[in-house]
Amino acid sequence: MKVLVPVKRVIDYNVKVRVKADGSGVDLANVKMSMNPFDEIAVEEAIRLKEAGKADEVIAVSIGVKQSQETLRTALAMGADRAILVVATDDVHNDIEPLTVAKILKGIVDEEQPGLVLCGKQAIDNDMNATGQMLSALLGWSQATFASKLEIDGDSAKVTREVDGGLQTIDVKMPAIVTVDLRLNEPRYASLPNIMKAKKKPLDEKTPADYGVDPAPRLTIVSTAEPEARKAGIIVGSVDELVEKLKEAGVV
Amino acid sequence: MAVLLIGEVTDGALAMDATAKAVSAAAALGDVVVLCAGASAKAAADEAATIEGVSKVLCAEDAIYGHRLAEPTAALIVSLAGDYSHIAAPATTDAKNIMPRVAALLDVMMISEVTAVIDADTFERPIYAGNAIQTVKSADATKVLTIRGAGYDAAPVGGSASVEMIGAAADPALSSWVEDKVAESDRPELTSAGVVVSGGRGVGSEADFALIEALADKLGAAVGASRAAVDSGYAPNDWQVGQTGKVVAPDLYVAVGISGAIQHLAGMKDSKVIVAINKDEEAPIFQVADYGLVADLFTAVPELTEKL
Ligand SMILES: Cc1cc2nc3c(=O)[nH]c(=O)nc-3n(C[C@H](O)[C@H](O)[C@H](O)COP(=O)(O)OP(=O)(O)OC[C@H]3O[C@@H](n4cnc5c(N)ncnc54)[C@H](O)[C@@H]3O)c2cc1C
Ligand SMILES: Nc1ncnc2c1ncn2[C@@H]1O[C@H](COP(=O)(O)O)[C@@H](O)[C@H]1O
Numbered sequence: 397m398k399v400l401v402p403v404k405r406v407i408d409y410n411v412k413v414r415v416k417a418d419g420s421g422v423d424l425a426n427v428k429m430s431m432n433p434f435d436e437i438a439v440e441e442a443i444r445l446k447e448a449g450k451a452d453e454v455i456a457v458s459i460g461v462k463q464s465q466e467t468l469r470t471a472l473a474m475g476a477d478r479a480i481l482v483v484a485t486d487d488v489h490n491d492i493e494p495l496t497v498a499k500i501l502k503g504i505v506d507e508e509q510p511g512l513v514l515c516g517k518q519a520i521d522n523d524m525n526a527t528g529q530m531l532s533a534l535l536g537w538s539q540a541t542f543a544s545k546l547e548i549d550g551d552s553a554k555v556t557r558e559v560d561g562g563l564q565t566i567d568v569k570m571p572a573i574v575t576v577d578l579r580l581n582e583p584r585y586a587s588l589p590n591i592m593k594a595k596k597k598p599l600d601e602k603t604p605a606d607y608g609v610d611p612a613p614r615l616t617i618v619s620t621a622e623p624e625a626r627k628a629g630i631i632v633g634s635v636d637e638l639v640e641k642l643k644e645a646g647v648v
Numbered sequence: 649m650a651v652l653l654i655g656e657v658t659d660g661a662l663a664m665d666a667t668a669k670a671v672s673a674a675a676a677l678g679d680v681v682v683l684c685a686g687a688s689a690k691a692a693a694d695e696a697a698t699i700e701g702v703s704k705v706l707c708a709e710d711a712i713y714g715h716r717l718a719e720p721t722a723a724l725i726v727s728l729a730g731d732y733s734h735i736a737a738p739a740t741t742d743a744k745n746i747m748p749r750v751a752a753l754l755d756v757m758m759i760s761e762v763t764a765v766i767d768a769d770t771f772e773r774p775i776y777a778g779n780a781i782q783t784v785k786s787a788d789a790t791k792v793l794t795i796r797g798a799g800y801d802a803a804p805v806g807g808s809a810s811v812e813m814i815g816a817a818a819d820p821a822l823s824s825w826v827e828d829k830v831a832e833s834d835r836p837e838l839t840s841a842g843v844v845v846s847g848g849r850g851v852g853s854e855a856d857f858a859l860i861e862a863l864a865d866k867l868g869a870a871v872g873a874s875r876a877a878v879d880s881g882y883a884p885n886d887w888q889v890g891q892t893g894k895v896v897a898p899d900l901y902v903a904v905g906i907s908g909a910i911q912h913l914a915g916m917k918d919s920k921v922i923v924a925i926n927k928d929e930e931a932p933i934f935q936v937a938d939y940g941l942v943a944d945l946f947t948a949v950p951e952l953t954e955k956l
Contacts, residue, residue: 413779530752538822559741565826614757618783629938635951647900
């Protein structure tokens with residue numbers, strides 16, 4: 397079984413994001429970029445499936461600017477076998493929408509015929525939480541989102557999902573789309589020798605047109621603004637003072 | 649223009665607060681028709697019919713909707729979609745699972761976690777863990793959106809809409825439910841509670857989370873946690889507050905032993921009053937706190953619980 401893992405290049409989760417003064421977007425100049433943290437978890441899970449003999453090949457895919465190569469090299473250094481880069485824009489500020497990403501991924505799935513697609517649950521830049529579900533719809537496959545446990549058994553998989561009320565376990569027919577949550581695993585770091593080896597692993601370059609997909613967005617971004625700032629608070633000197641302030645504020 | 653609003657139904661019961669907050673947001677878009685689907689959903693539908701601003705309730709009862717699996721529920725919604733300009737739902741994990749599937753089946757973009765409706769095509773939503781607010785305008789024929797309830801007041805009860813029973817759509821039969829692990833609790837639900845007390849890694853163990861729970865019980869509060877506290881096994885996953893957990897905006901939020909990473913702030917910084925208790929005066933949580941107490945939580949929290 398092949399496992400396909402879509403990985404997105406995003407602003408590193410430690411970076412304090414700043415909105416550009418003219419409201420045209422967020423500042424990406426000289427900002428550290430990394431693999432979306434959920435996608436690292438997805439890559440790790442795919443590699444573990446291969447190590448457990450449940451998968452024979454792990455293919456990482458990224459859609460976006462040419463620089464997403466770096467993100468794919470990280471996936472290859474972690475242990476993915478090969479990578480596909482779909483260059484859909486040359487502007488780093490142009491975020492490719494989940495619907496477009498899902499359509500391109502469908503094209504790749506049609507060509508590669510994986511038995512499983514492991515997506516992140518959410519990209520931490522646009523916070524959409526949509527791509528895996530959309531891909532599943534386009535393919536007519538089963539879906540299991542927000543996975544914290546995945547067990548594959550022949551032509552079905554048992555997935556435990558993190559939901560509002562606690563945990564839900566479902567059985568899905570394979571092939572399936574699974575989106576991964578924080579507690580599925582702890583991703584490994586790539587070792588230096590593996591980083592060197594990753595440079596020689598195959599990385600194919602494609603365009604949306606190769607899959608017959610028009611990447612024109614459906615949503616126009618009218619403006620991007622700073623959230624309202626909170627007014628500065630105070631430091632209280634004791635528990636007594638805290639209780640007093642909370643009473644004054646009428647919240648206890 | 650009419651809106652199909654997916655009511656939040658769990659095991660036959662309507663999540664009133666989540667659904668009524670979404671009705672408040674959807675009412676700006678047109679007539680609101682609520683869909684209640686479940687193995688049993690009539691009681692939920694009857695309750696949804698009492699929400700002011702709801703013009704009609706559709707009720708689909710069938711075993712295939714019992715656990716709101718994405719594939720059959722999305723198929724049902726798509727079978728009804730033709731009559732509506734908007735399809736909306738409260739941004740719960742159920743809806744986040746189902747709605748993007750609906751959007752793709754309709755070949756439209758998903759608009760997730762809407763915090764403000766500007767007009768029928770234009771919506772505000774937070775991006776980058778709430779560090780930026782984006783206004784987007786959709787060119788799609790049908791708008792599919794989830795609504796973040798934290799910023800909305802629940803629509804009041806007092807309405808009496810009609811309830812129409814509808815049939816099930818075809819079941820794609822791709823997945824099946826195995827089990828739920830749901831902790832029963834007498835405390836208020838996290839996203840609708842007026843007060844939330846959350847603990848972080850600083851609490852140090854599952855046993856010591858009892859300190860947080862005792863303070864919460866004194867305040868009649870829900871209990872929350874940071875990701876680090878959940879990852880460390882001090883608290884269950886459904887307590888996680890943040891960018892990728894629950895988003896809350898209570899009247900009072902008390903953060904104990906939480907540093908205030910942006911991913912945590914994303915889930916609580918719109919609370920009306922924020923209290924932080926942390927032994928590190930440099931902790932970023934103090935930048936959003938109205939009242940900060942620099943103290944060891946193991947002495948400060950029991951003292952606070954006692955003095956309230
Ligand atoms: C993709 C992604 C998604 C994430 N999503 C979320 C999310 O939804 N929610 C979330 O919370 N986090 C999330 N995080 C994690 C986030 O980045 C932080 O790691 C996390 O919030 C830290 O939790 P914490 O504040 O409890 O722990 P720490 O950062 O370790 O802080 C512990 C605090 O406790 C204080 N402390 C220790 N002992 C005491 C004591 N005795 N008395 C008083 N204070 C004490 C310390 O001074 C410190 O400030 C996410 C991260 C990623 C990468
Ligand atoms: N441009 C992209 N390239 C590769 N994978 C993507 C891209 N956008 C989204 N994904 C995948 O879809 C998941 C969810 O993203 P989103 O729906 O944007 O929140 C991510 O964690 C990735 O696995």
